Amino acid sequence: MVDRSASATYVVRLLGSWRGAGPSYRALAERIRALVLDGRLPPGTRMPSERELARALPASRTTVAAAYALLREWGFLASRRGAASRVVIPPGAGTGGPYPGGGAIVPVSDPDGGVLDMCAAALPAPPGLAEAVDAATRALPAYLGGHGYTPLGAPGLRELLAQRYSARGLPTTPDQILVTGGALQAFGLILRTFVSPGDRVLVEHPTYPNVLEAVRQVPARAVPVPFGPDGWDIAMLEATFRQAAPRLAYLVPEFHNPTGSLMPEATRERVAAVAARTRTLTVADETLVDLSLDVDQTPPPLAAYDRSDRILLIGSASKCFWGGLGVGWLRAPASLVPTLLRVRAVTDLGTSLLSQLTVAELLAREAAILAERRALVRARRASLAAALAQHLPQWRFTMPAGGLSLWCELEAPVSSTLVALARQHGVRLVEGPRFGLDGAFERFIRLPYTLAEADLTRAVERLAMSYTALASTTAGAPDTTVTTGRATSDPTPVVT
Ligand SMILES: Cc1ncc(COP(=O)(O)O)c(C=O)c1O
Structure with missing residues (x-):
């Protein structure tokens, strides 16, 4: 099954100056192979026909046919009679x-x-951090008379997190927040709630390996969207949302792991628009958002551009504060939170209260x-x-x-x-x-x-x-x- 098509003009743009000293067909095949290995033409991509690529390059049809034949021989193209050639990595x-x-x-x-x-x-x-733990310990007695489970999160922390989103340009109420044991746990919960075996999950290519593995374990199929040297390729993203019909999209708009890219506002607008148009549930992982080093202000969260209640945000205290706290959260449209809670309740009934109180203390001193x-x-x-x-x-x-x-x-x-x-x-x-x-x-x-x-x-x-x-x-x-x-x-x- 094909994930998305690369147009001839798109491939020509990626190819850049590909001609070398040797035969043209070989130089073309080698350049395409390099793009595949560099993740720019990810597995599953449908290549333009020989005729289309030859016209766009420009090169002779024979050159492109020979290059495709060589790529097939190397195992980098799979072709079925009557269907377009598809990128594979042998x-x-x-x-x-x-x-x-x-x-x-x-x-x-x-x-x-x-x-x-x-x-x-x-x-x-x-x-x-030790002072924040001390302060949390002092706050704990107020909770000791209860059972201590907080399946949605400690109310004070949810309130603080909601205020934080509102301050970033995304009005949020505490009933939209669910505190988890980390951003990864939040993503796992979203996967278990919304993704079934065999579904497709759109991911950036490259992306955070643990998310790729989480998708594999569903088992769902990751549909990779190439990252260019300048970051998100919005045309390819839009094409993949439309053509691959993913059940879920996972993006890291702030200081993307591993490239460090920050998604510009215009791209956020278009991602939110295509997610709405294609009715695709989309997760923006904001784990690294607080570690901006050279920009004064990051753009508003991806969900601030949401028009159809389809964008979820996940966040974490692991990078801005400390991994040892084991605290993360998700922000979802309020209508989805009860469903997420039902699914959560079969694996755990809440994150450590002492850790949540500690994070609340740290947030009070976060500046x-x-x-x-x-x-x-x-x-x-x-x-x-x-x-x-x-x-x-x-x-x-x-x-x-x-x-x-x-x-x-x-x-x-x-x-x-x-x-x-x-x-x-x-x-x-x-x-x-x-x-x-x-x-x-x-x-x-x-x-x-x-x-x-x-x-x-x-x-x-x-x-x-x-x-x-x-x-x-x-x-x-x-x-x-x-x-x-x-x-x-x-x-x-x-x-x-
Ligand atoms: C993009 C991204 N998401 C999630 C995580 C893990 O976050 P947590 O420790 O909150 O599960 C990391 C850790 O490197 C990360 O880079």
Whole structure:
């Protein structure tokens, strides 16, 4: 089943300058293969016909036919008689995966001594957390006479969260808020409530791996929408909402994990409009919204543009405050909250009250806490960028305006091999392909800037050693494997 079509003009725009020294058909095939492996033409995309692409390029029909034939031979195009060719990624095209235990990032709570853990993009607790816990403990006796379950959340916290949304331009009442054990738990609840096995879930490509894994476990089918170098490709998003008829869409509009992109207002308007037109329930994950580093004010939440009560927001205290609190929430149209509650009640009857009271205390002091946090994160981001400029200047990234990580583009599809080698050098990282489907993003790696500055520098030094070691092995040598389409001297290995 086809997820969406890529028009000939769209493919031509993605191709850029694709012609190389060798035969045109081979250069074209290699460039298309690179776009597939970079997640720009995700699996399931229906390609334009040979005739359409030939006319749009322009190139001869024979060139395009030969390029498509080569892509079919490599396993990157599937064609049925009379139907359009569809993008696929052949098994084994990525050097890593499938991952034991699935693709989710599972933070280790006790990294081995000396190992620098860059898997989790999460910060240590802010100063003032212990005082907030003390204040929460002092508030607790008022609740001790009751049963202590808060299936919708502690009333005071729901009130504060509603006020926060209202202040961001989205009028909200406490009956629209349901407090959970984290943003992921909120997403799991939404999946269990609204998505059935076999349904489609629209996701950005790349996206947060744990959400991809949650979708797989339903089991539902993730329908990826490519991310361009400048962020959301609204035309492709709209086409996918229309053509793939997803049951749910999952987006990360604020400091998207892993790219760090911030969705512009105009895109928000169009996403909300297409969600309304296609009647698609849409989840905006705002986990990172408070970690804006270079913008004074983020645009209003995606749900502020909602015209049909179809947009849910999920949020978290894990990144702005601390993961150890285990508190997140969702904001939904009030009519959906009773349904969500019914589904929630079979797995848990509420989030830890002491944690919720602590988060309420932290919210009361959030201006000071967030100011301190942003300064810390800015300094760490600068340290990581400086270390990369010194030790790995060939890695490219766009400096994100917020969030907690850099999405680095390598010169070759070696992310999984590099992660394995880096492990031997004492750095834990997550492979690029975990952020995509079927082995895409082997040319990318996510580098969180959440460790202390000195550790970030040490980590980059170790990574540089690993990268050099990788270059000296024949398998996956960065300077011999071609994927960018700029150089086309070695056509054979897609990845090693
Ligand atoms: C986009 C996104 N959503 C959710 C989470 C997890 O949030 P929580 O700890 O609240 O479940 C993360 C953690 O990295 C994230 O990046």
